[in-house]
Amino acid sequence: MTGKPSAIIVAARRTAVAPRGGAFRHLQADELAAPVIEAVLADAGLSGADVDQVILGNALYGGGNPARLATLRAGLPETVPAMTIDTQCCSGLDAILQAVRLVEAGAADCVLAGGAESFSRSAIRMHRPIHPDETPVAYDRPSFSPWPDRDPDLSEAAADLARQRGLSRDAQAAFAVESHRKALAFLESGEYGPEIVPVSGLSRDAFTRRLELKTALRAPVITGDVDTGVSTAMTAVAADAAAVVAVMSEKKARGLGLAAGLRVLDGVMAAGDPAQPALVTQLAIRRLVEQLERYPEAFDAIELMEAYAVQAMATITDLGPRYGAGE
Incomplete structure (x- = not known):
């Protein structure tokens, strides 16, 4: 035992997964995440004032802070800070790992973390031209390597x-x-089903099918x-979805009378x-x-x-x- 606080997951929810241009085509990433945040708080019996920070992963927007927008849209106090991280495909899991590390370090007692993506509403990204007579060049993803x-x-x-x-x-x-x-x-x-937060009438993953x-x-x-x-x-479908978990210190959870959650043993x-x-x-x-x-x-x-x-x-x-x- 190291004596560091134990991080536990006390609630977890997500939207269904909808292919790009499907049921969630009109929703931004923060609009997908907000109802999931609300559901997680309700499941855990928490108020927005119990949350120290919100961390969401997002790889497609290429800027801004969707986590902050989702936090405000979900009705949390304006004083709750939020951070969006982008490690591309790992962003959501990395957000949860960062939440765990904050709790283990004693820097936070309750962090909401997860990921939100809207492929349908993601930004159209372009490289700015160097010279005035050049045309901007569109791209789908940033470079993963300098070579x-x-x-x-x-x-x-x-x-x-x-x-x-x-x-x-x-x-x-x-x-x-x-x-x-x-x-x-x-x-x-x-x-199947209890973890899904219905959004835009969709409560079931839309891509899974009887594939011959x-x-x-x-x-x-x-x-x-x-x-x-x-x-x-x-290949996995390009899709829109959001998922959020509530990560708490075990001490804080006990103080709020919450039932034991899932202890996070480690992550890398x-x-x-x-x-x-x-x-x-x-x-x-x-x-x-x-x-x-x-x-x-x-x-x-x-x-x-x-x-x-x-x-x-x-x-x-x-x-x-x-x-x-x-x-």
């Missing part, structure tokens, strides 16, 4: 990984079909060759080869396991974000049975 030859588009990196590992389009498509099947089974179970293998194989290839290339069916940030971002997940998992001194068999589940089918497939293969992977 152009090591800064591939994420889809290109995924296709390159598939080629290196010999993961065929058929195998990727089969993985995507099974992923949708599992998600649909959960949607149709009695366990032949349909997945007909999907257009985004990048790569015909044998191992990445298609739209094997990891970095690796910018040319192959899909493999960095493995570094984080291994480092976390080492820090906790708990072998993988001690975990009931390991949850992976399937940005691309090939990303999940490579991670499962590399981690192997010892990490509970491959099931």
